[in-house]
Amino acid sequence: MAALSTKPHSHGAVVPVSSRAEHFTSYDVNAFEVPGGREEIWRFTPLKRLAGLHSGAAATGTAAVEVSAAEGVTVETVGRDDSRLGTAGVPGDRVAAQAYSSFENATIVTLPGDVKSEPTTVTVTGAGVDAVAYGHIQIKASQFAEGTVILDFRGSGAYADNVEFLVADGAHLTVITIHDWADDAVHVSQHHVKLGRDATIKHTVVTLGGDVVRVTPVVQYAGRGGDAELFGLYFADAGQHQEHRPFIDHAQAKCRSNVVYKGALQGDGAHTVWIGDVLIRAAAEGTETFELNRNLILTDGARADSVPNLEIETGEIEGAGHASATGRFDDEQLFYLQARGIPEDQARRLVVRGFFQELIAKIAVPEVRERLEAAIEAELEAVGT
Amino acid sequence: MATLEIKDLHVSVVSEDAPKEILKGVDLTIKAGETHAIMGPNGSGKSTLSYAIAGHPKYTITSGTVTLDGEDVLEMSVDERARAGLFLAMQYPVEVPGVSMSNFLRTAATAVRGEAPNLRHWVKEVKGAMADLDIDPAFAERSVNEGFSGGEKKRHEILQLGLLQPKIAILDETDSGLDVDALRVVSEGVNRYKASGEVGVMLITHYTRILKYIQPDFVHVFANGRIVESGGRELADVLESEGYVKYTGSKEAAALS
Structure with a gap:
């Protein structure tokens, strides 16, 4: 189901991508140029602080993954050749592709079908100060499953990963991702959500710690009736860079999405970036979508960038809107x-x-x-x- | 016996270029047990007087004094003034999204009383006070003033007045925008507060109609940043029939410039 891109990669000049539909994706890190910082998708990110995640840094350690699984939930540690991996989506930038090309083991957490499960917690601890690590996690909600998964990121070091959320037909998955990293940590992460028919996800991202945290949640619909709610809550202190780039790709009819991100900033050099992309493709008739970002600036010297983008390729929709506001106390x-x-x-x-x-x-x-x-x-x- | 004493108060507001003087020497003393109506045309500085006493940062006191029982009010922070026993019922109460009315009321009561109210008594007290003002109990779980109508906001101001029991209450155009029923309910709330103890009221209004419900002991005419005439109840009747022309006349334009 993964929409492998067939678009040839243009080496050389930086060409701003006009439509989100033409956004390049690949599992292969070498298919991406090393970003220089002027590219549209990297222009807000402080590349110098990424510890080389974007420019080929090899892994020097491993992030520890511990799962406290609820009854009935299965946990597997699998090698990178497991055929189930990568089915929720394709890496959309060089760091995500680097992570996909570099991880050694992946963790697959499966929620059983047709029952309601208690919350499961996945704790990922960074490899340590100055260490570089790559990882991969897949969360599967089986048909008609209902449950909550908490992803808890902590510790030190640089870490890049892909997290897949495969929500089968009629399943209801709640995800809470908490980035509570130590002050030195760098985390670049892509979330791939694939929703089956009538499946729902309530996806909350919380970003508190770390030096640089950049999260790109991408939602794709595999059938009609899918419903995605994406919430984000972030609090940036002096010197912290927190970037959230949700992308909702409406390619199926009668699906819904609602994106609400709120952030507070305080202290010199606190910087948050929110890029909210929503694409309603021609086939996605009856779509209903709204996205909202609000930022509260508590002190001088903090900066919030907020860019909502809404592309609509069909007039037959229920509703589409966006709002963004950044204000002082x-x-x-x-x-x-x-x-x-x-x-x-x-x-x-x-x-x-x-x-x-x-x-x-x-x-x-x-x-x-x-x-x-x-x-x-x-x-x-x-x-x- | 609480006494609020305002002496030769001059207040400026910082506008785009130069500070502009709005209050030009206000003298007024309000004692417990007294109700003073401050009446005047729009733009005369009535609201500025109330905000300056409450300590709004937009206004600068250039000279004069304000004391409460001899204590220097102008030296106090906004919250210290409230804890000292001053209360301002605002003309335009502020919305605070995400903070429930019940949480707000309990936090305010805890601050003003110096200790958290006993929970069981408190719930009963709030329920009773809300019922007295015909406020639907559901409002307790709504965000402070968010989405409230003008009348609902004013009822909640008086609800706070009743719960916080200040020594001196300043009511800034609490009557404006109220329909007949709401005006009666709100006025009854103010009268209950007056009857509850030795308290003083400064009632700022543009119209005389609220004075049919709340009996003033003194009426002051406010024009061009100061009190220009003072009298008893009968002064309100004169204003009712003659309006403010006598006090503004050709000066009105000058006052607004």
Whole structure:
């Protein structure tokens, strides 16, 4: 089902890709030029800080993958020749292709069909300071499966990977990915979601830690009735680069997507990038889609880039829209809360917590929700007032 | 006996180029048990007076003093003023998305009272106060003021007034935009607050109609950044029939420039 690109690769000059439909993909790292930083898909990313993930750095270590599996959920560690791998999507940039060309073992987690499973947690720990590692994870939700998988990234080092989510017909998969890396860590990741007929995914990305984190979630529909909800919550401190590039590829009729990413930034050099691409192909009649990005800038010296792109190739859709807003902390809200006796630091926390509340409320796993609330509190403590 | 004392207050607002003086020497003393109506035309500086007392950062005090029971209010932060016993019911209450009304009320009450209210008593207290103001209990779980109608926002301002029990309440055009029923409900809320203890009220309004429900002890006419005439209830009746022309006249244009 994977849409292997047949477009010849043009070596040499940088040609901006006009349509997302023509975006080049390949499993082979050598099919991609080493990016120089001016390419459309790399222009926001600080390549110098990627530890060579984009320019052929060899693995010097291995990231540890531990799975705490719920009852009925199977976990396999397989070699790179396993034929099931790579079926959810094709790497869309050089780092993803490098990861696909370089990983040694992959972890496959399978949720059983027709039953509701308890949450499963996959913990990935980086190979350590100055080490480079590549990885591959595949999450499969069998037909009519229902369950939650938490991906928890922590530790140090540079790490690139592909994470596949194969959601079979009628299955309902909830995914929460938490990037809680140590300060030195670099993580470049592509998520490949493939939704079967009437399948749904609720995909939440949380990015808190790391020096550079760049995540590209791509959603493809294999049948009609698919429904993807992509949520993102990020909090960038001084010097951190956090980049999220969701792409929803509507190629089937009667599918739905909803993308909501919210970020807060504080401190000098905190930089977030959100590129939201939605493509509605000619065949995707009856599509309903909306994407939204909001950024809250808490201090001077932080920068949020936000670019929603919506391409529509058919007029026969239910609805399509996008919105993006980046704003400073609202002094009127602060004044209102303080005028009721609430001290300033507490008022600030209320407002920021309120900003994220819509997304946090959607996280159905209480332990994860509490962890995020605590993490946001900790971030706010760090800045002072 | 709480006393709010405003002496020769001058306030400027920082606009694009130069600071502009809006209050030009306000003198006013409000004691517990008194209700003062401040009436005046649009643009006369009534709202500026209320925001300046509450400590809004947009306004700069250039001279004069404000004290509450002898304490220097102008030295206090916004939240300190509220904890000292000042309350401003705002003309345009601010929306705070993602913060539920119940969380907000409990946080504010905890701050003002100095300790978290007993949960069981608190729930009952809030329920009762909401019922008194004809507020649907469902509002407790909605975000602060978000998507509320003008009347719903004003009811919630008075709800906070009742729960936080300040020494001095400043009501900034609480009556504006209210229909007849809402005006009655809100006024009853203010009267309940007045009856609850030794409290003072500064009632800022453009119209006399709210004074049919809330009896003022003093009426002050506010024009061009200061109080230009003071009297009793009967002054409101004069304003009702004659309007503000006498106080603005040809000066109106000058005041707005």
